[in-house]
Amino acid sequence: MEGYAVDVSLPDASSSTKFRYDNVMLEPDQFIVVRSA
Incomplete structure (x- = not known):
């Protein structure tokens, strides 16, 4: 299985x-x- 690890930033007060x-x-x-340009 090919996969990519991604860190997602989520707001946390x-x-x-x-x-x-x-x-x-x-x-x-x-x-x-x-x-993006």
Whole structure:
């Protein structure tokens, strides 16, 4: 199985950094790449 680990930042007012990070695994058909200018 091919997969990609992604850290997603989520707002969390109780954290000293104001964010919490969740690690998720995505398979290639679960996302698309968006290139910005």
